[in-house]
Amino acid sequence: MTIRVMLVDDQELLRTGFRMVLQSQGDIEIAAEAGDGARALEVLRSTQVDVILMDVRMPRLDGVQATRQICLDEAGVPRPDAPRVLILTTFDLDEYAFAALKAGASGFLLKDVPPTELVAAIRSVHGGEAVVAPTTTRRMIDRFAEVLPTPSRTPGSTVLGPLTEREREVFLLVAQGLSNGEIAARLTLSEATVKTHVGRILAKLGLRDRVQAVVLAYENGLLRAGSAD
Incomplete structure (x- = not known):
């Protein structure tokens, strides 16, 4: 193509x-x-x-x-x-x-x-x-955290509402910059299962890719600038 x-x-x-x-x-x-x-x-x-x-x-x-x-x-x-x-x-x-x-x-x-x-x-x-890479995006967000709006939601209260408990876990690890392999090791899952979860998360939240997931997490107070991996 x-x-x-x-x-x-x-x-x-x-x-x-x-x-x-x-x-x-x-x-x-x-x-x-x-x-x-x-x-x-x-x-x-x-x-x-x-x-x-x-x-x-x-x-x-x-x-x-x-x-x-x-x-x-x-x-x-x-x-x-x-x-x-x-x-x-x-x-x-x-x-x-x-x-x-x-x-x-x-x-x-x-x-x-x-x-x-x-x-x-x-x-x-x-x-x-x-x-x-999500880690690079996090560095950018850390650098320009002052331009982000103050979160208007209680962290996790509504923005992650469409997700299952497992999908929320995966989302937060994606937002921290972990690869599918790293998430699989952290949660004791196969990479294929993690890939499936990530696809469903992006679809449910209306996100185009992992970069947008990182931005969403920071804007809604789910992660803070400078937060640890």
């Missing part, structure tokens, strides 16, 4: 570099390009795209706002058929990248990402995975 990619960045030279790398891959096609978020939204109305490489700091409409409009509906609910968005950042602790994760992005990449990692990230995201 060919992965249709859109490049969104106001630096034409950077888009050219990414295009050269990606066009050499047999399973990746550059479907579209845009120089800012507003133009990206216009192009998406008539162009089918699977994965978007999205810069954050752009004129007219920045990458965070564009990502929110692409990934979430007016009620803030993830759009199941939306393209996956990978945020491009200059620094690995960019507050704009963090905001984009909250807006529905599936992860972030540094602009100087090695070509092999860029290609692997696109394939992973297209396959439904998040390219940012």
